[in-house]
Structure formats: C-alpha cells, structure tokens
Amino acid sequence: xxxxxxxxxxxxxxxxxxxxxxxxxxxxxxxxxxxxxxxxxxxxxxxxxxxxxxxxxxxxxxxxxxxxxxxxxxxxxxxxxxxxxxxxxxxxxxxxxxxxxxxxxxxxxxxxxx
Amino acid sequence: xxxxxxxxxxxxxxxxxxxxxxxxxxxxxxxxxxxxxxxxxxxxxxxxxxxxxxxxxxxxxxxxxxxxxxxxxxxxxxxxxxxxxxxxxxxxxxxxxxxxxxxxxxxxxxxxxxxxxxxxxxxxxxxxxxxxxxxxxxxxxxxxxxxxxxxxxxxxxxxxxxxxxxxxxxxxxxxxxxxxxxxxxxxxxxxxxxxxxxxxxxxxxxxxxxxxxxxxxxxxxxxx
Numbered sequence: 001x002x003x004x005x006x007x008x009x010x011x012x013x014x015x016x017x018x019x020x021x022x023x024x025x026x027x028x029x030x031x032x033x034x035x036x037x038x039x040x041x042x043x044x045x046x047x048x049x050x051x052x053x054x055x056x057x058x059x060x061x062x063x064x065x066x067x068x069x070x071x072x073x074x075x076x077x078x079x080x081x082x083x084x085x086x087x088x089x090x091x092x093x094x095x096x097x098x099x100x101x102x103x104x105x106x107x108x109x110x111x112x113x114x
Numbered sequence: 115x116x117x118x119x120x121x122x123x124x125x126x127x128x129x130x131x132x133x134x135x136x137x138x139x140x141x142x143x144x145x146x147x148x149x150x151x152x153x154x155x156x157x158x159x160x161x162x163x164x165x166x167x168x169x170x171x172x173x174x175x176x177x178x179x180x181x182x183x184x185x186x187x188x189x190x191x192x193x194x195x196x197x198x199x200x201x202x203x204x205x206x207x208x209x210x211x212x213x214x215x216x217x218x219x220x221x222x223x224x225x226x227x228x229x230x231x232x233x234x235x236x237x238x239x240x241x242x243x244x245x246x247x248x249x250x251x252x253x254x255x256x257x258x259x260x261x262x263x264x265x266x267x268x269x270x271x272x273x274x275x276x277x278x279x280x281x282x283x284x285x286x287x288x289x290x291x292x293x294x295x296x297x298x299x300x301x302x303x304x305x306x307x308x309x310x311x312x313x314x315x316x317x318x319x320x321x322x323x324x325x326x327x328x329x330x331x332x333x334x335x336x337x338x
Contacts, residue, residue, distance in 0.1 A: 003231075003235075069215065070215055072215065074212045074215065075211065075212070075215070076215045076216075080215065081183075081215060081216050084214075084215050084216050085216060085220060085224070088224050089224070089227075092224070092227070092228055092231065093231070095250070096231070096232075096235045096247075100235040100236055100237075100247075101235075101236070101237055102237055103144065103237045103239060103240075103243040103244070103324075104243055104244060104324040104325070104326070106324075106325055106326035107242075107243045107324070107326045
C-alpha cells in the first residue's frame with residue numbers, strides 16, 4: 001500500500017507548493033490547491049479495498065498536473081516545473097495497484113478459473 | 115501486513131483437483147523456478163540489488179539536477195574538474211530543457227526512481243502473474259537505460275567535455291540492464307508459450323493484464 005501513502009504526501013506537497021514557490025499567477029494557485037485536494041481525497045480513499053479504483057482518479061489528476069505544467073512558456077516558471085515533476089511522480093505511483101507485493105487476486109486462489 | 119496476508123493465503127486448504135500443484139496455497143510456491151533459468155528472477159534477492167543500484171543513480175542524477183536548477187552553485191567532479199559544469203550547462207542540455215520543461219538530469223532522476231519503484235512492485239512471481247508490470251519495469255530499465263547511456267556518451271563527444279558523474283550513471287544504467295534482463299526474458303518466453311498453446315489473442319491479452327488462466331498456468335513452468 002506504500003504507493004497510496006506516497007500519493008497522499010504528494011497531494012499535501014501540491015497544496016503547499018503555492019506557498020513554497022510563491023506562485024505569481026492566480027491560475028497556478030488554484031490549479032495546485034485543487035489538484036492537491038483531489039489527490040489527497042482520492043489517494044486516501046484508495047486505501048480502502050472497496051474504493052481501490054480511486055487510484056485511477058489520482059492518475060488522472062497526475063496527468064492533468066503534468067499537462068498543465070508542460071503546456072507553458074519556456075522556460076517554465078518554478079511553479080510549473082514543480083507541476084511537471086509532481087505530475088510524473090503521481091502517474092508513476094498511481095499505476096501500481098493495491099497490495100502489489102501479492103499476486104493479483106485471481107492468482108491467489110488455490111485454483112485459477114479456466 | 116503483507117506477511118499476515120501471505121500466511122492467511124498459506125492456510126487455505128488446497129483444492130482436490132488442483133491444476134498443477136502450484137496453487138496449493140503454499141506461499142512459497144510463488145517462488146517457482148522460471149524457465150529458461152534454474153532460479154527465480156522475480157525473487158526479492160534478485161530484485162532488491164537492482165532497486166538499490168537504481169536508488170544510487172537516482173541520488174546522483176538528483177544532485178546534478180539541483181545544479182541545473184541552481185539550487186546548488188557548483189558541481190563535484192574529481193576527474194574532469196570544470197568539465198562537468200560545461201556538460202550540464204551545454205547547448206544540448208539547454209535544448210532538452212526547452213523541450214521537456216525541466217532539466218534533463220531531473221528527467222533521468224525520475225527514470226531511475228521508476229526503475230527502483232517498479233523493481234519493488236509485484237510479487238516474487240510477477241513474471242507469470244503480472245506480465246504488464248514486469249514489462250513496464252523492463253521498458254524503464256532496458257530501452258530507456260540504453261538510450262540514456264548512449265546519450266551521455268554522445269554528450270561527452272558532442273560537447274567535447276566529460277562529466278564524471280554522468281559516466282557513473284551511464285555505467286549504472288548498463289549494469290541495471292544486465293541485472294534485469296533475465297526477468298523480462300522469462301516473462302516474454304512465458305507469454306510466447308501461452309500464445310503457442312492457445313493461439314487466443316483475447317486470452318493472451320487477459321493473461322498479460324494479470325488475469326488468471328488455467329491454460330496459461332499449465333505452460334508456465336514448461337522448459338522448451
């Protein structure tokens with residue numbers, strides 16, 4: 001479950017980012033705060049077995065943040081370079097399923113179905 | 115927590131008409147020898163060194179990215195002295211930065227981190243149970259590793275300056291390829307056996323994404 005926990009931390013980092021990098025454009029503020037909030041909620045939810053699909057929301061938020069940072073003037077300001085890095089990290093972790101150290105559920109059963 | 119779950123799995127009574135004797139609930143059965151080797155390339159002893167080495171490369175690349183971001187003012191090089199700074203500030207590097215938006219060393223650091231976390235993700239039988247994850251790991255380590263090693267050497271010749279830490283990471287990339295290829299190869303051969311046995315693209319697709327299949331399981335440990 002460690003990827004889910006790392007995602008929660010990345011979500012908090014996104015929420016803190018506007019204050020750390022002192023974003024100059026209001027849109028950057030809103031983007032990081034909202035995306036961070038979404039990531040915190042989805043990655044906390046995806047700790048639950050029932051809501052494990054929520055990691056796809058985390059992945060989507062990561063893709064959004066990455067695209068938001070990537071489509072920018074060159075060189076991107078610190079705010080957007082941070083978005084690129086955090087977006088890539090979120091995507092990287094959100095790909096990993098829950099309980100990844102165990103085989104997928106179907107393969108854990110004594111006898112796999114035909 | 116994982117250990118608890120594994121022992122719970124282990125306590126399940128085996129099914130009477132079991133397919134191949136591999137899913138008898140004994141957790142250690144996940145550590146099966148994978149053809150064509152006489153060991154299990156997905157076992158932790160095989161994978162953890164890869165993750166540790168990728169972790170070292172991650173730290174080196176992050177250090178160089180910190181210089182490219184100018185969060186640190188100078189960069190260490192015991193062999194080529196100032197040349198490392200020339201390489202890290204070169205036109206090639208600037209062009210990459212314009213293309214991607216972040217310094218190339220930061221991208222490299224993320225790729226090495228990917229090697230480490232995809233090395234850690236998956237069971238000790240992921241070559242059979244999660245081919246997609248094994249392939250993702252393989253794509254990160256092998257093509258990306260070879261391309262980045264070539265780029266580093268090209269940068270040395272194109273810029274006319276050498277960067278000691280870049281060469282270290284290139285050497286690590288190639289070592290990772292050498293350490294990781296056995297698992298990818300087992301996984302590819304397994305998928306090939308599944309295809310040859312079933313000739314069913316839909317089944318192969320499901321097996322690739324980690325869905326169980328008795329037909330696939332029957333050929334999993336067959337040596338060709």
